Amino acid sequence: MDDKNEKKKRKYVKKSEKSGENSTTTALKKKYKEKTIVLANGKCFRPKNFICDYIGCEKQFTENEKLLAHIRVRHTMERPLGCDVCHKTYPTERCLRAHQKIHTEGFKRFPQTSKKKYNYIREKSLVCHYSGCERRFREREYLLAHIRVKHTKERPFGCDVCHKTFPTQRCLKKHQIIHTDTAKPFVCSWVGCDYAFRTNQSLSNHTQSHLQLRQYACDECDSRFNLKRGLEAHKNTVHSTARPYTCDWPACEATYKDLTMLKRHKQTHLGVKQYVCDIEGCGKGFVTHNHLKQHKRQHTLPFVCSWPACDRRFPSNNRLQDHMNSHQGLRVVDCPVEGCDKTFTSKPCARQHLRQVHKYKTTEGLIPINN
Structure with missing residues (x-):
């Protein structure tokens, strides 16, 4: 009997050694137990006492650190923590620590997959055959999407509702949300702005316009942009001489640098102002929906021109002053x-x-x- 008891004691000792308990882990467990509430049925839960106070959010968290991380990532877009090696910035300590692993010796990055046992790097064996490109891809679907977007400008996928066309099925599905879901749960928390969006990415892009970080700089002039796509559009329209988009209207040979400009031009052939401003006292008509959207934004801008018979509005006082100079001939x-x-x-x-x-x-x- 004594031998059996001794064997049991040894097993318990080994189990405690395997758990790796020390003064640090014991303190963390104690802290966790203090915050944990045990219900009558024996189940445990941690109360979420920290609530995000941004309008339309109200997410709850168990710790103040998690709330601060949420606010930085979703609302303020702050990135106060910087890497000492490559100077990249991150919103939380956890993101910074995960990034700093790439600078350690022997680090090897693996792509995330659904099954961990097949977690290996696939070779990018598919090469773009267009001259001067040589981009490589792992899947044929990504290669075809790249060729349509960057080279052939094909847009074979069309929307059944508004007849817009897209280069990939993924882009079409993303667009079709606007026809199926009318709710806009992502509301801008900026003071005085009541814009709402269907996706968090759209809200994030909109927030960049308030922050005016303009981190994307043109390498040919001093223009700067909040979004990468804004920089690409600027380069195609301002610094490029190529005009790949041609109007197919009979006897019209107009060419354009941008597909949006071509679509607007085609509407002028039709001559129908089917989009009307529904704001009280306005009633202006427009050929395209984009023109109507741009016009509606004018109604929300805070700085109004006081010149007789001019109702132009501007987002800043500087822009208004420049406009007034043109009226006065200054x-x-x-x-x-x-x-x-x-x-x-x-x-x-x-x-x-x-x-x-x-x-x-x-x-x-x-x-x-x-x-």
């Missing part, structure tokens, strides 16, 4: 190039003049970038 900005006596009503007009006439790639140092 040309307050001089061209800084020696020998050029041109004057302008605003700094943006002067910067455009420097790029187009004097062929400056950047106006930094000549005219302030911020208006």
Whole structure:
């Protein structure tokens, strides 16, 4: 009997050693137990006492640290923690620690898969055959999507409701949400802004316009953009001479750099202003829905022109002042190039003049970038 008891004691000792309990883990367990509530049925739960106070959110968390991380990721877009090696920034300590592993010796990144036992790196064996590209992909579906978006400009997938076309099935499904789901649960928390969106990504993109970080800079001029797609559109329309989009209307040979501009042009052939502003006292008609959306934004802008018979509105007082200069004929900005006596009503007009006439790639140092 004594031998059996000794064997049991040894098993318990080994089990406690395997658990790895020490002074640190014991303190954490104690802290967890203090915050845990045991119900009458024996089940345990931790109360979520920390609530997000942003409008339309009200998510709850068990710890204040998790609430702060949520606010940074979903609302303020703050990234206060920086990597000492590559200077990338992150919203939480956990994200920073996960990133810093890539700088450790012997680190190897594996892609996430549904089954861990098949967690291996697949070779990118499919190569884009267009000259000068050489992009590689793991799946044929991604290669076809790349060729349609970057090279052929094909858009074979059409929406049954509004007849818009898309290069991939995924893009079409993402678009069709606007016809099936009318709810917009993601509300902008910025003071004085009541915009709402169907997806969190759309809200995140909208928030960038408030923060005005403009982290995407053009390498050919001094323009900066909040979104990467804004920079790409700028390069295609301003710095590129290619005009791949041609109007197929009979006897019309108009060409455009952008597909959106081509669609707007086609509406002029029809001449039907089917989109009407429903704001009281307005009633203006527009050829395209994009024109109507741009017009409606004008009604929400805070700075209104006081010039007689002019109802233009602007997002900032500086833009309004530039507009008033054009009414009054005031040309307050001089061209800084020696020998050029041109004057302008605003700094943006002067910067455009420097790029187009004097062929400056950047106006930094000549005219302030911020208006």
